[in-house]
Amino acid sequence: MSGWDTERHIVTDVLVIGGGMAGLFAAIKARERGLDVTLTDKAYVGKAGSTHYAEGDVLFFRESRGHKLAEWLDIISKRCEYLNNREWDEVCLMEAEDRYNDLVSWGVQFYEKNGELYGWDTSAVGAPPSAYQDITMRARKYAPTLRRVALERGVRVLDNIMMVELLKQSGAVVGAVGFHVRGGRLFVIESKATVIATGAANFKSETYPTHFWTGDGEAMAYRAGAEITGKEFAGGVTYSRREIEQRQRAGRREEFSGEIIESSYSHPFALGGGFSGWYTRPTLNAEGGPVIMPAWEAHCGRAPLYFDTEEIPPKKWEWLREYFKRIEVAWAQADKIGLDVFRGGKIRWPSSRVAPGSLFAGTGIWPVDTHCATGLPGLYAAGNACATRGSGAMYAGMGFAMNHAMVTGARAGSAAGEYASRAAKVVADAAELQRAKSLVRAPLERTGGFGPAWVTQIVQSITVPYFYLGVKHGDRLRAAISIAEFVNRHLVPRLMAADPHEWRLAHETRNMALGAEMRLKASLFRTESRGDHFREDYPRREDPTWLVWVKLRDEEGGMKLYTEPVPEEWWPDLTKSYEEKYPAMLPMEERESSSGGADDVH
Amino acid sequence: MSIELVDRELCNGCGICVTACPLDVIRLDTLAADKGEYPSCRRACPAGVDMRSYLYLLRDGMIEEAMEVLRDALPLPAITGRVCPHPCESECSRNEVDEAVNINALERFVADRWLDEKAEPVPQVYAAKVAVVGSGPAGLACAYFLSRMGYPVTVFEARPVLGGMLRLGIPEYRLPRTVLDTQLGYIGRMGVEFKSGIAVGRDVTLEAVQKEYAAVFYAVGNQSSRRLEIDGVGLGGVSWGLDFLAGVNLKRVTGVKGRVVVIGGGNVAVDVALTALRLGAESVEMVCLESVGTMPAFKEEIDQAVEEGVRIYDGWGPKRILGAGGEAAGVELVRCTCVYDGRGRFRPTYDERLTKTIGADAVILAVGQTVDPASIPEKLKTTAGGTIQVDPVTLETTCPGVFAGGDVVSGPASVVEAVAAGRRASTSIDRCLKKQDLKGGRRLLPKRVKRPPKEGVESVARNAAPVLAAGQRAGNFKEVKLGFDEDTADLEVQRCMTCGSRAVISYVDDCMLCLYCEQDCPQTAIYVSPEKKVLPLMPWR
Numbered sequence A: 001m002s003g004w005d006t007e008r009h010i011v012t013d014v015l016v017i018g019g020g021m022a023g024l025f026a027a028i029k030a031r032e033r034g035l036d037v038t039l040t041d042k043a044y045v046g047k048a049g050s051t052h053y054a055e056g057d058v059l060f061f062r063e064s065r066g067h068k069l070a071e072w073l074d075i076i077s078k079r080c081e082y083l084n085n086r087e088w089d090e091v092c093l094m095e096a097e098d099r100y101n102d103l104v105s106w107g108v109q110f111y112e113k114n115g116e117l118y119g120w121d122t123s124a125v126g127a128p129p130s131a132y133q134d135i136t137m138r139a140r141k142y143a144p145t146l147r148r149v150a151l152e153r154g155v156r157v158l159d160n161i162m163m164v165e166l167l168k169q170s171g172a173v174v175g176a177v178g179f180h181v182r183g184g185r186l187f188v189i190e191s192k193a194t195v196i197a198t199g200a201a202n203f204k205s206e207t208y209p210t211h212f213w214t215g216d217g218e219a220m221a222y223r224a225g226a227e228i229t230g231k232e233f234a235g236g237v238t239y240s241r242r243e244i245e246q247r248q249r250a251g252r253r254e255e256f257s258g259e260i261i262e263s264s265y266s267h268p269f270a271l272g273g274g275f276s277g278w279y280t281r282p283t284l285n286a287e288g289g290p291v292i293m294p295a296w297e298a299h300c301g302r303a304p305l306y307f308d309t310e311e312i313p314p315k316k317w318e319w320l321r322e323y324f325k326r327i328e329v330a331w332a333q334a335d336k337i338g339l340d341v342f343r344g345g346k347i348r349w350p351s352s353r354v355a356p357g358s359l360f361a362g363t364g365i366w367p368v369d370t371h372c373a374t375g376l377p378g379l380y381a382a383g384n385a386c387a388t389r390g391s392g393a394m395y396a397g398m399g400f401a402m403n404h405a406m407v408t409g410a411r412a413g414s415a416a417g418e419y420a421s422r423a424a425k426v427v428a429d430a431a432e433l434q435r436a437k438s439l440v441r442a443p444l445e446r447t448g449g450f451g452p453a454w455v456t457q458i459v460q461s462i463t464v465p466y467f468y469l470g471v472k473h474g475d476r477l478r479a480a481i482s483i484a485e486f487v488n489r490h491l492v493p494r495l496m497a498a499d500p501h502e503w504r505l506a507h508e509t510r511n512m513a514l515g516a517e518m519r520l521k522a523s524l525f526r527t528e529s530r531g532d533h534f535r536e537d538y539p540r541r542e543d544p545t546w547l548v549w550v551k552l553r554d555e556e557g558g559m560k561l562y563t564e565p566v567p568e569e570w571w572p573d574l575t576k577s578y579e580e581k582y583p584a585m586l587p588m589e590e591r592e593s594s595s596g597g598a599d600d601v602h
Numbered sequence B: 001m002s003i004e005l006v007d008r009e010l011c012n013g014c015g016i017c018v019t020a021c022p023l024d025v026i027r028l029d030t031l032a033a034d035k036g037e038y039p040s041c042r043r044a045c046p047a048g049v050d051m052r053s054y055l056y057l058l059r060d061g062m063i064e065e066a067m068e069v070l071r072d073a074l075p076l077p078a079i080t081g082r083v084c085p086h087p088c089e090s091e092c093s094r095n096e097v098d099e100a101v102n103i104n105a106l107e108r109f110v111a112d113r114w115l116d117e118k119a120e121p122v123p124q125v126y127a128a129k130v131a132v133v134g135s136g137p138a139g140l141a142c143a144y145f146l147s148r149m150g151y152p153v154t155v156f157e158a159r160p161v162l163g164g165m166l167r168l169g170i171p172e173y174r175l176p177r178t179v180l181d182t183q184l185g186y187i188g189r190m191g192v193e194f195k196s197g198i199a200v201g202r203d204v205t206l207e208a209v210q211k212e213y214a215a216v217f218y219a220v221g222n223q224s225s226r227r228l229e230i231d232g233v234g235l236g237g238v239s240w241g242l243d244f245l246a247g248v249n250l251k252r253v254t255g256v257k258g259r260v261v262v263i264g265g266g267n268v269a270v271d272v273a274l275t276a277l278r279l280g281a282e283s284v285e286m287v288c289l290e291s292v293g294t295m296p297a298f299k300e301e302i303d304q305a306v307e308e309g310v311r312i313y314d315g316w317g318p319k320r321i322l323g324a325g326g327e328a329a330g331v332e333l334v335r336c337t338c339v340y341d342g343r344g345r346f347r348p349t350y351d352e353r354l355t356k357t358i359g360a361d362a363v364i365l366a367v368g369q370t371v372d373p374a375s376i377p378e379k380l381k382t383t384a385g386g387t388i389q390v391d392p393v394t395l396e397t398t399c400p401g402v403f404a405g406g407d408v409v410s411g412p413a414s415v416v417e418a419v420a421a422g423r424r425a426s427t428s429i430d431r432c433l434k435k436q437d438l439k440g441g442r443r444l445l446p447k448r449v450k451r452p453p454k455e456g457v458e459s460v461a462r463n464a465a466p467v468l469a470a471g472q473r474a475g476n477f478k479e480v481k482l483g484f485d486e487d488t489a490d491l492e493v494q495r496c497m498t499c500g501s502r503a504v505i506s507y508v509d510d511c512m513l514c515l516y517c518e519q520d521c522p523q524t525a526i527y528v529s530p531e532k533k534v535l536p537l538m539p540w541r
């Protein structure tokens, strides 16, 4: 009976921010240690995040099945162009089975065919059967199941609470402040340990339903002093369908259902790799030439792009039908506009997909060990928000992202739990609470300034068009950076909100603006091309100069960029030829043909 | 753009789309005023509380707004949140899915946060004064609503203390007196004047009251215990339920010794039994005509009695009270074969051959309450049962300008029914003083929501309110049923299916075309266009 609780104050052992696969694993694992665990999500836990949108395929690795670690690691290194962290790759592979067992014991169902688990044919990503197996959870079912498990075990699940600012005391992270995105109630959560599992960072571009990826966790951690890495890799950059379409067909809708492959991703449809790798003939551009990178083709005026499906064998057709059904969104969208995706032996791709680089491991908060610690005492990161670099410059292979979310989630949850069990209780003092709360409230309290919708458009205008972060060039990057800096210095501090809805948008915009600056600066910093980072002005990989990770952190309000070398034992054999080291072709390269090395669509 | 249509006819308000959308595109219109329907809970509530709205506000953490909704219908939510028989829950549509939402505990959860709040005096906008006779829940409600409208109100109470059965009847272990005092204080601070120790008809005549006050609301309740004419009721150690409870509540009775036998199977009898137990009775036994399964007392009350060690002789009636030296020494029971006759009327029949005697040092008879005829002025017509005769819509008595409601009209009922009567009377009095038609447009109960949600609603276990462990209850009057904490309230409030609300596209700017809302909607009421239109350049503010 204590007056009005216009503010909710929770004291907990472990706070997990973000309720996707990583956050759910972290929360359940921390709770298994008997701790008080609070899980918040700005949406509804179990129906949110990439996790709920995924088709559900998961990497499965078991040495007893003949999967060979060393061999597979070498394939990954080649695919990821040597920027992958092999230590983490090993962790993720070796723990895949434990996480699978967790899922089964929690009641998650997997697809089976003739009594066998089944999923993608991994040869599509250039992985032989001895590498790993891909298995598939029942889409749209597993995340709600995990929500139930978390609730049953006594995790305090808070839906619709967006966390905004970390609480710090004596250098340690001791909780976070956020608010209810509909009701507007302020939430102050004091914790001994905090796990950031907020997913990826993107710009709400219109191609793909991932508008919750605003990089909130990354931004929170950066502001608190953590290191960020991998921002130069395509990581979630999307090119709007509108834009490519316009270039392709001068925007004429009725031709949308032609044999166009609208893809914006640099590699998946690239010559010889990924998707098109399954077909005897590659994807063609308007001139009948091969497609290296769809955006590049558009850039060179060679759109539209065709997907020649003439020689797809009947068995493959069957498999493809299955597959398309699982990509529910695209399928359903196509269905609604009366588009038969399969007709006359042709595939029509209903909407372009994202470059999902930051879906997995490559970009985000830099972990300082293999237990997801961030370097800030009390702060851990997991899932897409955690840059283990299990993938390097490219996505390693299907099922990796989910596996990564589970493994890092479980590890972060356990490590945070361990830390919380022995940490002396540090609480934020009044000044710190005041600072964080007023920062969170700021957009609501401003009486003049800029609306988030307008600022978001500016941020999108320097990130979404393919010629900034897809086909990159120093001149364009510098131009965009000056806008990004202007936005961050002059517009963001004056973002205002009229109600809780705009309040959420204001903070998301603030985080996206920061993310834009990070991506643009890291892209300018890496003066070479590698993986899905392609520079027109530096079109080749430069070894060993750029066998480094680009990191950035906040230094007295400025963004400092620096590098950390990849350990030499993980380098390619520098005596080998360029083509041997890098089988995947980049635009502007003169090469016969190539095979392997590229990616599928997720 | 993008999501285009939520069909207001097909939509049944389940809110699944709201959780399906990871953004903030859809919210619920819980008022759905255009539909003119009530969800089952609200329809079952005598006071017409809009549960759907306040529970939804609570779910979004908007506790002040939730409180405001409660305040609009309930003057004493922290009390009804504790003692209400919650007919809303019996009717709750969630019963069709798993179990009713624990509305009562959520009401209390919200209301308890109101307890510390200081009421602002309500500005008086009318000169005409209103008198309320009786400070039970009916009188308090009438005073509260009239005061909110801006009328100066005076409440006359015969007893030295306020609250009617809330103070004299309901035991403290179910309703802490601090809660009662706080709720009374709130109404007092709003500007309602209380005059206790003044019985209308004894200390001041109704006519005198009418001279000063433009309208009168009569809510004097049922102050007498129903008598049972059997041998031995005059013995020492024999008392009547209401007298016993009032004695305890006024601290006149502070202890009970020996073996206590309580006659009666209703809630009052259970209150008597558990009170006697707390005051030190060696043993407490209840005797009732019905079988345990058909006793009029609520099941949870009976369970509590059994849990605390009360023995129940069900299917027995008292034949006579045995005495020794002028003091009660036991009760002779006779087997009851049937309680009601073929037409459902209370007509118990006995098998005289089957009797049994139980020893007793005290016998308390709690077999019902009736109107005290002395509390009713002659000019108000009464029914055969002794209650005041009123118009069912307006609650006006046979004497113009005098209204009546609560137990004195209905016979023994409940707090929420008394509150509803007080509110109904306040509307009549307002109209009466404005010389408006008393009856016009007072709608009958709105229709029930036609197709409450069911499909697609996942089964989730109901959260019970915690209770004080049985071992900690002996010898004290600590509150037994406790409140929800925030975590449990959070979980329970999500069980409300918001029946009959309507999903409304609220922030279409968020929509990212994922189609999940459309795919998850069990009613196929949502259409999302897959063609996202490009936004125009936004204004900067």
Ligand SMILES: Cc1cc2nc3c(=O)[nH]c(=O)nc-3n(C[C@H](O)[C@H](O)[C@H](O)COP(=O)(O)OP(=O)(O)OC[C@H]3O[C@@H](n4cnc5c(N)ncnc54)[C@H](O)[C@@H]3O)c2cc1C
Residues within 6 Å of the ligand: A017, A018, A019, A020, A021, A022, A023, A040, A041, A042, A043, A048, A049, A050, A051, A052, A053, A054, A055, A056, A057, A058, A059, A161, A162, A163, A164, A197, A198, A199, A200, A210, A212, A216, A217, A359, A360, A382, A383, A384, A385, A398, A399, A400, A401, A402, A403, A405, A602, B022
């Ligand atoms: C369409 C699609 C298909 C995919 N298919 C596959 C696949 O088949 N196999 C595979 O391995 N991988 C797949 N992936 C990738 C995989 O789904 C993700 O890598 C993985 O789910 C990431 O999990 P996560 O928990 O890190 O992040 P997410 O699942 O994105 O969860 C992050 C959560 O954090 C919440 N959040 C964000 N900011 C805040 C904040 N400030 N406060 C509170 N909460 C916040 C978000 O609402 C979200 O619920 C797919 C991804 C997509 C989008």
Ligand SMILES: Cc1cc2nc3c(=O)[nH]c(=O)nc-3n(C[C@H](O)[C@H](O)[C@H](O)COP(=O)(O)OP(=O)(O)OC[C@H]3O[C@@H](n4cnc5c(N)ncnc54)[C@H](O)[C@@H]3O)c2cc1C
Residues within 6 Å of the ligand: B083, B084, B085, B133, B134, B135, B136, B137, B138, B139, B156, B157, B158, B159, B162, B163, B164, B165, B166, B169, B170, B171, B198, B199, B200, B201, B202, B219, B220, B221, B222, B223, B245, B267, B268, B271, B375, B405, B406, B407, B408, B412, B413, B414, B415, B416, B418
């Ligand atoms: C033991 C017991 C337990 C109960 N438990 C519950 C429960 O758990 N839940 C529930 O919903 N209901 C319960 N009830 C019923 C509920 O208390 C009543 O239905 C309700 O109090 C009726 O309200 P009222 O305002 O009509 O009358 P009352 O509450 O009886 O109030 C009438 C008031 O008028 C005063 N009065 C009488 N004559 C005069 C006069 N001439 N002048 C001035 N004042 C006068 C009386 O002193 C009294 O204060 C219980 C009742 C009893 C007896």
Ligand code: SF4
Residues within 6 Å of the ligand: B002, B003, B020, B021, B022, B023, B025, B026, B510, B511, B512, B513, B514, B515, B516, B517, B518, B528
């Ligand atoms: S389509 Fe997706 S984003 Fe749009 S309202 Fe429906 S659930 Fe929300």
